[in-house]
Amino acid sequence: MTMPLFQPYTLTDQSLPNRVVMAPMTRCRTEQPGDIPSAMMADYYAQRASAGLIISEATQISRQGQGYSFTPGIYTEAQVDGWHRVTDAVHRAGGRMVLQLWHVGRMSHASFHDGEPPVAPSAIDPRAQVWVADGQGGGMVDCPMPRALATEELAGIVADYRQAAANAMAAGADGVEIHAANGYLLDQFLRTTSNVRTDRYGGSRENRLRLLLEVMDAVAEEIGPARVGVRLAPYITARGMACPDIIDTILAASERLNDMGIGYIHLSEAEWDDAPVIPEPFRHQLRERFKGTLIVAGGYDRDRANDLLAAGLTDLVAFGRPFVANPDLPERLLHDWPLAAADPTALFGGDQRGYSDYPRFDPSTIDPAVAANHSEGADS
Template sequence: MPAPNLFSPLQTGALRLPSRIAMAPMTRCRTDQPGDIPNAMMARYYAQRASAGLIISEATQISRQGQGYSFTPGIYSPAQIDGWRQVTNAVRQAGGRMVLQLWHVGRMSHPVFHDGAAPVAPSAIAPDAQVWVADEKGAGRMADCPTPRALETAEIAGIVDDYRQAARNAMAAGFDGVEIHAANGYLIDQFLRSTSNLRTDAYGGSLENRLRFLMEASSAVADEIGAERVGVRLAPYITARGMHCPEIVPAILEAAGRLDALGIAYLHLSEADWDDAPQVDDDFRRALRARFSRAIIVAGRYDQARGETLLASGLADMIAFGRPFIANPDLPARLAHGWPLADFDPSALFGGDGRGYDDYPHYQATEAAC
């Protein structure tokens, strides 16, 4: 059998995908207010990118408590479910497939989202980070995250149930599945790391205990919608937001084995994408492959050549592209034909109207002959 490339089909769990090009989750902050409701502009934006083998939605809070940035969408109210249904209908009509990324930010938040109360976290440790906070007119600023409140043990079961309900709501909204965001310094990742989790109850201390919240949330979601429709995003080498932890790689590998036994459809690795970021070495990739038998998606400043090389090695099964999809809604066609990639407008990433969002054109093939 020839080695797979970006344009090879992939079947993993219940997801039958026509290519190995995924659209990575990207926060864009374009919901309707009040209520953080997905809208027609978002439906156009995602439908324009439906040629991706799989679209992974922007991170979507499972509850009001789970929010940490202005204008990010939720999946806990009837209006939000209806708004997302508008999006999934548009994507499906354009021939696409889409999963919803389930999100609880934990300490990566601000009291403005919680009626003045502190955000919650495994432990009362500030993340040394900022979040985007906007006023009612959409004027935004970066605000420091304060010291969070440590969750009481009795509260954790309620958050697990929020994940379960959010997965149910996602399926009602027409998604093909969900991805649990357990990476990048958000709540589940905070539980995984010994540097952000100083708990002494059943959710902290030992590796077994630090994995407990991830596995409880993943099991609840799998029980609700079927493990074959569930992915999990993890971040083995990201250290930003106060997330450096010398014990995270063994934790990720142990989690991978347990998630494989649970039967989830895929793992999604969020790899650091800044210039001097630590590289994910092949020893880790081989160890992960030995523990997880289904699809592995990777994201982190991949281009076509680097993605093809990793697919050919067998150490990943799908490549997620983030920034290239912003200004190139037809990215798979551009990669297939060698057409040039457009640059995106960084000033229009968060909030605003359709400028720099749903107004990027598809490539005109006639230009190639000029």
């Protein structure tokens, strides 16, 4: 059985030993106060350095960009130092890591903004919830009605992304990924269901693309386009994101991103039980428009990943939840070793329990005959 998932790949100028990507996952383990990446985070990411590429958890570019408790930032000196501790640990373990840059927009709560409402393209209730810590541990709370951003405020957000990218590189990252998916700020600007503006950032497809392209252009200018990726979510409909024009909008964006020389597009695919399957024609259309690297994420297992890679419809496959309890996930997938189950009570916040205390798999626990068969399959 041919398994392209375990073949090396060159991402711009970076040599990846395999095509297994660790997807970004919010885990809320920062030092407080200050939302500073912690030593515990350095251990966690270093344990998973056998991934071809690690994409960090979403990292807010500013205080305004925060929407959940204890998520890391990249806008203060202490946060940059904290991220440097993380990237150093990953590099010492032989890994490669990019930081995902994030502004949540309306997916937030007034408690993060001194009692003021979150910001958004338009004052439309997302009818969604975010996780907010309290004295009893925290829980999910409703997002309030957001405030529409004034046109003159948007240049400042672009500048925040540029500075965050510079800070990420100063912190030792190998690149950055712009989070423009899953109902967060840049995704909100892309969609007619969340953007009803009448200025040059709303209305037409070109106008709805404007903020994303300004951000991508600024970040590419700051650190070089090959070091920049973007996450997009063509078929996500939750959080008021069911826009009838989003597929054509994303295809138009992909052409512009290709012209910029952006390093990669990362598709966030819906993965709930009755979610729409991304149609193969869309994958071909995306390939025609964007010649750089494609990454997909969305509930993939080893066989589905290998099939899509073999068909040439993606270059890398990102795994999220399997990495939580399986720090050695690439090796487990290669040898078809069993996957450990994550503790669902320890996903957000807390200490090492359910975070950096999951062990690597012990091959001695497998019957030697079974292990030999798995090894033969992996080598073919």
